[in-house]
Each structure stands twice: as C-alpha cells, then as structure tokens.
Amino acid sequence: MAATDLVVAITGASGSPYGVRLLQILLQSGRTVHLTISPAASEVFRAELGREVRLDPFDPASLLGDCDTSRLHYHHFRDFRAGIASGSFLTAGMAVCPCSMGTISAIAHGTSSNLIHRAADVHLKERRKLILVPRETPLGIVQLKNLLACAEAGAVVLPAMPGFYNKPRIIEDMVDFVVARVCDQLGVEHNLFKRWSE
Secondary structure (H helix, E strand, O other), rough: OOOOOOOEOOOOOOHHHHHHHHHHHHOOOOOEEEEOOOOOHHHHHHHOOOOOOOOOOHHHHHOOOOOOOEEEEEEEOOOOOOHOOOEEEEOOEEEEEEEEEHHHHHHHHHOOOOOOHHHHHHHOOOOEEEEEEEEOOOOOHHHHHHHHHHHHHHHHOOOOOOOOOOOOOOOOHHHHHHHHHHHHHOOOOOOOOOOOOO
C-alpha cells in the first residue's frame, strides 16, 4: 500500500500564512498530516497572525480555528520518539513551510538537533519528497550555498515567490499561489489558482 501521510513543519521564517494555509488545504483534501512547529514559529504566529499558539500543550484550534483537524497529528519539536523521526514510518512527503535559513543550514549539514531537522533528514535519506519553502531576502553566499547543498541532496527548493500572471487581488491570492505550488510537488489536487494559459 502506498503511503499517503504528509509531514508539515512550520519554522520561524516570516510567512506563517503560507504554513497555515497549506495545513488547511491538505486537511481539506482528506490527507493525514503530521505537524511539528519550531518555537520561533510560535513567535511569528503572534506577530503576523495575532494568534497565541502554545507548543506544549498544543491546541489545533489556536492555529486552525474551526478547520477539521481529525486527521492532524501534532509532534512536539523535541519528541524524537515520534514516528516521523524514523525512516520506517512511511510518508508521501514533507514540506517545511515557511523554512527559516537556520533550518536550511541544519538540513544542509545534517545537524538534527530537533524533530524538524530529523524528519527532513529522514526524507532525504529515504529519497522521499522534501519541499523547502524559504522566505528570505536578500540571500548571501552562505544561504545560497546551503540552499544548493539541500537541492543537491534531493530537496525541492520552492521559494515563497508568488506569481502575478493570475492577477492576485488580495494577499490570500498570493498565499494560495505559493501553497498551490507546494501541493503540486506533494501530488495533492487543488483549485487554488488558474494555471498558465488556462
């Protein structure tokens, strides 16, 4: 049987609306999602979304409101006993959205100091889809080298760069464009935007 579970990690880069919207779309599509969140991400939730999200204990409603979270499994970022820390736990892929440059560095150099890093490392070593969604500008030589190392290891580097050919009218349209591209990489069907030439 093919694995269909997906892993989503949200880190402390600016761009928390991308991660939250991705979770909503994956859950609405009927996928089972394993979620882990960095401490810095909880700070960004407060700054960008005005949401107080505690990691211990975690309340899905604090992040996703009334979205159906029956298929959501939360794993604390320090919990190395979580299934997603092992290659024997089958998944269909992982997205780190948004992905901080600190997380990019840890993935590039294999320094698995938390569950996010370890789960990403597992996806690379098992040759499973790993999508990294950095949101940073400008990029220095260190960041570029780390992104290259991740790509060479097999990750898909998908920067949070919204397209404008679909004529976005509100911020949510730009968020949906990036989330749609992540869903494409994960093989999740969606109707988030009009494709080029449609």
